[in-house]
Amino acid sequence: MDTDALATRTGTVMAAIRAKLANRALTPGDRLPSIRRLATTMGVSPSTVVEAYDRLAAEGLIRARRGSGFYVAGSGSPPMALAEAGPQRDRAVDPFWVSRQSLDADPKTMKPGCGWLPADWMPMAALRRALRAHARAEDAMLADYGSTRGSPNLRRLLMRRFAEEGLEIPPEQLLLTASGTQAIDLICRFLLTPGDAVLIDDPCYFNFQALLRAHRVRIIGVPYTPSGPDIAAFETVLTTERPRLYITNSALHNPTGATLSPQKAYRVLSAAAQHGLTIVEDDIFVDFEPDPSPRLALLDGLDRVIRIGSFSKTLSASLRCGYIAARGDWIDGLVDLQVATGFGGPSPIAAETVTGVLAGGGYRKHMEELRGRLTRARRDVAARLELLGIRPWLMPRGGFYLWCRLPDGCDSAALARAALDENLVLAPGNVFSVSQTASSFLRINVAQAIDPHVIEALGRAMKVAKTAGSSSASTTA
Ligand SMILES: Cc1ncc(COP(=O)(O)O)c(C=O)c1O
Numbered sequence: 001m002d003t004d005a006l007a008t009r010t011g012t013v014m015a016a017i018r019a020k021l022a023n024r025a026l027t028p029g030d031r032l033p034s035i036r037r038l039a040t041t042m043g044v045s046p047s048t049v050v051e052a053y054d055r056l057a058a059e060g061l062i063r064a065r066r067g068s069g070f071y072v073a074g075s076g077s078p079p080m081a082l083a084e085a086g087p088q089r090d091r092a093v094d095p096f097w098v099s100r101q102s103l104d105a106d107p108k109t110m111k112p113g114c115g116w117l118p119a120d121w122m123p124m125a126a127l128r129r130a131l132r133a134h135a136r137a138e139d140a141m142l143a144d145y146g147s148t149r150g151s152p153n154l155r156r157l158l159m160r161r162f163a164e165e166g167l168e169i170p171p172e173q174l175l176l177t178a179s180g181t182q183a184i185d186l187i188c189r190f191l192l193t194p195g196d197a198v199l200i201d202d203p204c205y206f207n208f209q210a211l212l213r214a215h216r217v218r219i220i221g222v223p224y225t226p227s228g229p230d231i232a233a234f235e236t237v238l239t240t241e242r243p244r245l246y247i248t249n250s251a252l253h254n255p256t257g258a259t260l261s262p263q264k265a266y267r268v269l270s271a272a273a274q275h276g277l278t279i280v281e282d283d284i285f286v287d288f289e290p291d292p293s294p295r296l297a298l299l300d301g302l303d304r305v306i307r308i309g310s311f312s313k314t315l316s317a318s319l320r321c322g323y324i325a326a327r328g329d330w331i332d333g334l335v336d337l338q339v340a341t342g343f344g345g346p347s348p349i350a351a352e353t354v355t356g357v358l359a360g361g362g363y364r365k366h367m368e369e370l371r372g373r374l375t376r377a378r379r380d381v382a383a384r385l386e387l388l389g390i391r392p393w394l395m396p397r398g399g400f401y402l403w404c405r406l407p408d409g410c411d412s413a414a415l416a417r418a419a420l421d422e423n424l425v426l427a428p429g430n431v432f433s434v435s436q437t438a439s440s441f442l443r444i445n446v447a448q449a450i451d452p453h454v455i456e457a458l459g460r461a462m463k464v465a466k467t468a469g470s471s472s473a474s475t476t477a
Helices: 003-022 035-042 046-058 097-103 124-136 139-143 152-165 180-191 206-214 231-241 262-275 296-300 328-342 348-359 363-387 412-420 452-476
Strands: 062-065 069-072 174-177 197-202 218-225 245-248 278-282 305-310 322-325 401-405 441-445
Touching: 003 035, 003 046, 035 046, 046 062, 046 069, 097 206, 124 348, 139 348, 152 174, 152 322, 152 348, 174 180, 174 328, 180 206, 180 245, 180 278, 180 305, 180 322, 180 328, 197 206, 197 231, 206 218, 218 231, 231 262, 262 278, 262 296, 278 296, 296 305, 363 401, 363 452, 412 441, 412 452
Parallel strands: 197 218, 197 245, 245 278, 278 305
Antiparallel strands: 062 069, 174 322, 305 322, 401 441
């Protein structure tokens, strides 16, 4: 037999056993499958299994007992490789960087770069109450799939909230999804084909880029100003690139905290109508606004604007629950796609928990307190950043981000790398920028930066990044 093929098969068997050891399906003292049985299961010859077992025995992972077979060695399964479980420090500073660093960080890591509030800023008592109520729920709610459009209770509640804002929609125009991200993914699946042009703000939430790359579309950035997209650039791009979709946050834009002005809202909608553009308005930060700003979905009445949102920023990111409000004749197609790709939207348990908190009466008070707390945090953190020469591009009306300019000569990617040694995850500017023109910016989450140690660590990382920058500049000179 070809020796390469034999080596590959042996490697496959070894990898299968290693995986069982790593996930604890096999633990110290367990007997491994017999040679004949594993050979049949894996479709290889018994000699391949013998070879694989011998090699694993040579590595000390398993041992043979004469006449009785192979057993997992006493020292047991290899320890879970922590390097694999934690964030990879050496990966490129790209749109996945912040997500990976902050999602995989250990609990002690300071995360002013992450995109969520600390757990103790969330309505924990109301969440626990809503979860406890599930103990008395009907079996079906705890055991079954949900309906294709998601919990009628939550949809009714959302429709009432939309109506309070002036957006009256029938139930046929609302679909619950497993998250805000899932909502945008479904819309992309529904409307786009690879190669289509899609507009995003520059800068914008980094995962828009990551998601659009997965859909293999052409990503086009439009410069963002303190009052919305640069309208001249927006109109030009509509003519030259004929994009199918524009994805944006009108209220408390991520990462800048800017808000769309009424004039820009009008121009965006007029240009969209003229060029057949569909707009996804991601309203995830709406409840953080002190008072409502112009909303494209409201002005357009869900004709060419699709509104999406979720509860990750205000209630719980763990629950995974979002929504799409769109034209009635699009919802059916989106429902089919959600069945095809996820066999439904949010878990009924997640949707009913969200409903419990929203209907519980304490939500408005929670948001009011949160807005006050965030206003103080924005002011305090901005004052501390100022001492390091870091200044917000604008002071947002609400929310938890400050989009900050670093002092001259400070590169935010180099700073973010240096910050890892301070146990600090930062969000460097270029991960938000399609044109890669934001290297001197940093997005700071004020709720995660309120502890003075965070800004102190940032100051130390800046010194290291500056020294590294100047020594590499002198070597290249
Ligand atoms: C603008 C924006 N949209 C969507 C999301 C994703 O939300 P979800 O947790 O619902 O997927 C985020 C998360 O940071 C966000 O900032």
